[in-house]
Amino acid sequence: MYKTYAEQTKAGRNNRGVGLPQCLTAAVISLSLVLPVAAGPREQAKRIHDRLTGVPPTATVLNLMEDEIDSGAGAVEAARIAIDRVRNPQNARYFYNVTLKNFAAPWTNEAQSVFEPLNDYTATVIGMIRDDVPFNQLFSLDYVYAAPDLDSVSQIAPDNNDHYLDLEADGADLSDGDILKPVPQVSAVGLPNVGAEAGVLTTRAAARAFFIGGTNRAMFRFTMLNHLCNDMEQVKDTTRPPDRIRQDVSRSPGGDSRIFLNSCVGCHNGMDPMAQAFAYYEYVYPEGDEDGGRLVYTPGQVQPKYLINEDNFKPGYVTPDDRWDNYWRSGPNAILGWDPLLPGSGNGARSMGEELANSEAFARCQSIKVYRNVCLGEPTQSQLNQLKTTFQTRYNMKDVFAEAAVQCMGL
Numbered sequence: 001m002y003k004t005y006a007e008q009t010k011a012g013r014n015n016r017g018v019g020l021p022q023c024l025t026a027a028v029i030s031l032s033l034v035l036p037v038a039a040g041p042r043e044q045a046k047r048i049h050d051r052l053t054g055v056p057p058t059a060t061v062l063n064l065m066e067d068e069i070d071s072g073a074g075a076v077e078a079a080r081i082a083i084d085r086v087r088n089p090q091n092a093r094y095f096y097n098v099t100l101k102n103f104a105a106p107w108t109n110e111a112q113s114v115f116e117p118l119n120d121y122t123a124t125v126i127g128m129i130r131d132d133v134p135f136n137q138l139f140s141l142d143y144v145y146a147a148p149d150l151d152s153v154s155q156i157a158p159d160n161n162d163h164y165l166d167l168e169a170d171g172a173d174l175s176d177g178d179i180l181k182p183v184p185q186v187s188a189v190g191l192p193n194v195g196a197e198a199g200v201l202t203t204r205a206a207a208r209a210f211f212i213g214g215t216n217r218a219m220f221r222f223t224m225l226n227h228l229c230n231d232m233e234q235v236k237d238t239t240r241p242p243d244r245i246r247q248d249v250s251r252s253p254g255g256d257s258r259i260f261l262n263s264c265v266g267c268h269n270g271m272d273p274m275a276q277a278f279a280y281y282e283y284v285y286p287e288g289d290e291d292g293g294r295l296v297y298t299p300g301q302v303q304p305k306y307l308i309n310e311d312n313f314k315p316g317y318v319t320p321d322d323r324w325d326n327y328w329r330s331g332p333n334a335i336l337g338w339d340p341l342l343p344g345s346g347n348g349a350r351s352m353g354e355e356l357a358n359s360e361a362f363a364r365c366q367s368i369k370v371y372r373n374v375c376l377g378e379p380t381q382s383q384l385n386q387l388k389t390t391f392q393t394r395y396n397m398k399d400v401f402a403e404a405a406v407q408c409m410g411l
Helices: 006-013 016-034 043-054 059-071 074-084 093-108 120-130 164-171 204-211 217-227 258-276 334-335 349-356 362-375 381-394 396-405
Strands: 143-146 183-184 282-286 294-297 321-325 345-347
Touching: 016 120, 043 059, 043 093, 043 362, 074 334, 074 396, 093 120, 093 204, 093 217, 093 362, 120 143, 120 204, 120 396, 164 381, 204 217, 204 282, 204 294, 204 321, 217 258, 217 349, 217 362, 258 294, 258 321, 282 345, 282 396, 321 349, 362 396, 381 396
Parallel strands: none
Antiparallel strands: 143 183, 282 294, 321 345
8 A cells, every 4th residue: 555745754754764874884885895904913914925925924924923013123024024034934935936036037038028937137136135235236246146056957057048947947945045146257157257247237148138139229228128117218318419329320211310310319329328338248149049149248349230230321430449428417317316426437338237226217116116016006106215215225125125015015
């Protein structure tokens, strides 16, 4: 039987308190789906461990980490436990074998793929971070990391990657300093003992990826892209002088000099003077076997690749040696933050690497990449500033990874 309007109104007045709690409950549930849920110290500790190692913590380690957060020592110290093989003997290895390997792998190939086997480049990054080697030495070390005393793997060789393939297949614990240790580049990569070593820039993996063929500009471009988070288009500056641009770059591509003046010059006028640092390096390999090659260094002798296509512009620059100059210290690219204590010029890859690795852009880039690796997102400006400050305090990458894990551990 239908109710009259008056009866419906009365019923509504009598029941008006019933719908409100239901609406509030629905609203609370909806908000809980979009707002971050508060996490206690134990949940935060587990999240930190998961972010850094990719595996759940043992009960013992979880208790240790929770105690650090509870005691006021801080979540950063809890994060340090997760990556310490002494305090986390069962799972710290995954930070080194998996997290750090995947962190560095994209830097070792032009496709920037994470699906690269272990090599001397990634092993060196892992070893540096494990041993607290200041990360601004990434391009100036005279050693790589390998496992020379491990009988179950092939010996390190300058013309193949078998040693590192075996090391990965063997499941070696890269957190163990008795397994992965520094080895002079002179013996590991086969460089002459004349100061040619330049950290990861002169690893075999880097040479295979960026010195092979071409004009060695690829090594500079991908170093900028991977470690200063800037590709050539982002640092394009047509105001720098073009006096160091090589002969192989046409000054009127397609018969139109405007293309050179408005486009090509903007990258080459800064890149070519810097890439000159690599003038004595080449990656040579047997015909048809690019993976079977090795890095070659010819002190005092410019590689022929620097002198190719000279007819493109005869008056262009002819490379005489490996002297480099940073034209970007002036103009808009001064914003990259070059170290005023460095001269901004020199000879060879090592000194040029120091120029890059001591810039503000390098510090910023490492901070961004660590946050992306750990938190799977982009940092806020505040988070980035904190990570960059942490990095530049002592260039310790463990500090940065720990700080990033805390930034995304939950409220």
